[in-house]
Amino acid sequence: MNIHLKYNIEQICRVILQEKLGALNIEYSTITSGSICFPKGLSAEKFTELTGELSKYGMEIVTDQKEILVQKIKSLITCMLIPDNSMPLVKISSFLADNLNENYRTLSQIFSDVCHMSLESFIILRKTELVKQLLLNENLSLTEISHKMQYSSVAHLSNQFKNSTGLSPSTFQKISTNKRKYKKVTN
Amino acid sequence: MKIDELHIVLAEDDRDDRMFFKSAFKGLKIDNKLTICEDGLSLMDYLTTADPLPHILFLDLNMPGKNGMECLKELRANSRYNDLSIAIYTSLRSPGINEEVLIEGANIFIRKPNDPDALKKILTEVVYINWQYLTDGLSKQNFMLSY
Numbered sequence: 001m002n003i004h005l006k007y008n009i010e011q012i013c014r015v016i017l018q019e020k021l022g023a024l025n026i027e028y029s030t031i032t033s034g035s036i037c038f039p040k041g042l043s044a045e046k047f048t049e050l051t052g053e054l055s056k057y058g059m060e061i062v063t064d065q066k067e068i069l070v071q072k073i074k075s076l077i078t079c080m081l082i083p084d085n086s087m088p089l090v091k092i093s094s095f096l097a098d099n100l101n102e103n104y105r106t107l108s109q110i111f112s113d114v115c116h117m118s119l120e121s122f123i124i125l126r127k128t129e130l131v132k133q134l135l136l137n138e139n140l141s142l143t144e145i146s147h148k149m150q151y152s153s154v155a156h157l158s159n160q161f162k163n164s165t166g167l168s169p170s171t172f173q174k175i176s177t178n179k180r181k182y183k184k185v186t187n
Numbered sequence: 188m189k190i191d192e193l194h195i196v197l198a199e200d201d202r203d204d205r206m207f208f209k210s211a212f213k214g215l216k217i218d219n220k221l222t223i224c225e226d227g228l229s230l231m232d233y234l235t236t237a238d239p240l241p242h243i244l245f246l247d248l249n250m251p252g253k254n255g256m257e258c259l260k261e262l263r264a265n266s267r268y269n270d271l272s273i274a275i276y277t278s279l280r281s282p283g284i285n286e287e288v289l290i291e292g293a294n295i296f297i298r299k300p301n302d303p304d305a306l307k308k309i310l311t312e313v314v315y316i317n318w319q320y321l322t323d324g325l326s327k328q329n330f331m332l333s334y
Contacts, residue, residue, distance in 0.1 A: 058324050060189055075325070077200075115316045117214050125319060132329040166296075168334030171286065175331065178290045 002180065004137050009078070013059070022054045034075040068153045072100060073107060081127055083134065083148040092123055128164045133158065135169060136176055142169060191319060193219040193314070194241040198230040198258065200250045208245065211307045215314055227253030231261065232312035240271055243317050245310075248277035248288070256291065272317050272327060287332045295332045309334050 010033060017031050026046055029037045042050070051061055062068050076099055080092060094117075097104045108119040115122060127149060134145045142154050151157040161169050200203050205223055210278065211251060212221050222241065224230040227243045227250045234240070244262075248255035254284055255275050274295035275288045285296040295313050300306055 116318060122319065125316065129325065129329065136329070165331060166285075167331065174330060175286055175289045176329070179292065 004139050006133065010121055016059075017054075024049055024053065026050065032081075033079060034071050047162065066114050068101070069102075069107070069110055072109055073119070077123055077126060081130055082148070083130060109162070124160060124164050128161055129162060130173065130177075131169070131181050134175055188240075190242070191218065193217050193243070193318065194222070194226065194239075194242040195219055195314070196222045196230070196233070196244045197256070198224045198227060198244065199247045200226050201247075204247070207303065207306075208310070211310045212314070214307070215311060217314065217318060219314075227255065227258045230258055233250065234262070234268070240268070242321060243272040243314065245276065246293075247273045248275055248284075256288070259288070259291050259293055266274050270327065272320070272330065273334065274313055289331050289333065294327060294330045297333075297334045307330065 002127070014031055017036065020038070021028050024046060024128075026042065026076060027038065029036075029039050038051060047061075062071050063127060072182055074080070076096055080095060093104045093167060096107055104106065111119040111122070117125075131145055134140050134148065140148070142157060145151075146154045146157040149157070151160070158169055161167075161172070193215075197205065197208050205225075207327065209221060210334065211221075212219055221305045222233065222237075224233050230244075230246070231252070231253065231305070246255045248259060253305035259273060259275060262273065272294045274297060275293045276299055277284065280298070285298065288296045294317075297306075297309055297313070298310070304308065315328075319325065320327055
């Protein structure tokens with residue numbers, strides 16, 4: 001038997017952090033996407049302990065300035081792309097620039113230096129991943145997905161999907177269904 | 188996830204093609220290490236004992252001994268290789284081959300273009316896209332690309 005899950009990464013991370021910080025007896029004031037505030041600071045010893053605990057979950061403490069900025073950009077993109085989000089329809093470029101107080105050209109330059117991919121391509125990659133999940137796990141039509149993900153039209157969604165994966169959404173769906181069936185048979 | 192060095196494996200029986208891939212990966216902006224296997228059998232031997240496993244495999248579909256498809260099926264039947272991205276390439280032009288390969292669990296299918304520069308561009312792009320999945324810890328379940 002196979003079951004398919006969907007989950008909220010933000011929430012998972014927040015719960016893990018709360019548990020670990022609690023277990024290590026570290027005082028903190030807030031956890032916002034990708035950052036924690038320690039009003040009383042953090043001792044070197046606790047810092048090491050925390051680093052070790054978090055690494056088990058694939059979390060690391062970022063120290064490089066460029067990396068920090070990139071992680072902030074990625075968190076903002078993740079928030080922005082949540083399906084059905086109630087955020088006002090603004091361009092991602094101005095959303096990032098406003099939130100990070102930095103001009104978009106600088107952001108996009110630093111992003112490609114660190115990630116070896118342009119910010120635009122990265123956003124499309126992430127957006128396409130979400131479309132894939134919606135296609136497979138929620139059985140939604142392309143029209144519904146294009147609304148949820150704020151595409152201007154189904155054609156725009158299909159074109160972007162095809163450009164980014166080399167497959168049309170329906171071919172992708174077909175391949176995934178066959179893959180699942182195949183897994184079931186072989187398991 | 189922080190990765191200091193990207194580990195690539197190539198399974199290719201043609202000497203010239205091996206040289207080509209080698210030079211293409213030399214141009215990458217990510218530190219990388221390339222392991223080359225000259226056919227399917229030696230690839231499977233290598234992977235069985237490889238520790239840690241490489242991050243991504245470029246696999247020629249047509250090889251003597253054990254071909255790419257056979258290797259792919261064997262690898263995907265073994266959960267040890269769940270995290271290994273597999274890119275299959277071929278110069279075959281048969282329609283539907285891309286779907287077949289992706290259904291068998293390859294993440295990337297590349298129909299080799301005749302222009303070497305175009306191929307080099309594809310290889311670079313594949314490595315960089317795979318890099319995003321690696322560094323952001325994205326699920327590879329839905330990682331599918333077709334060129």
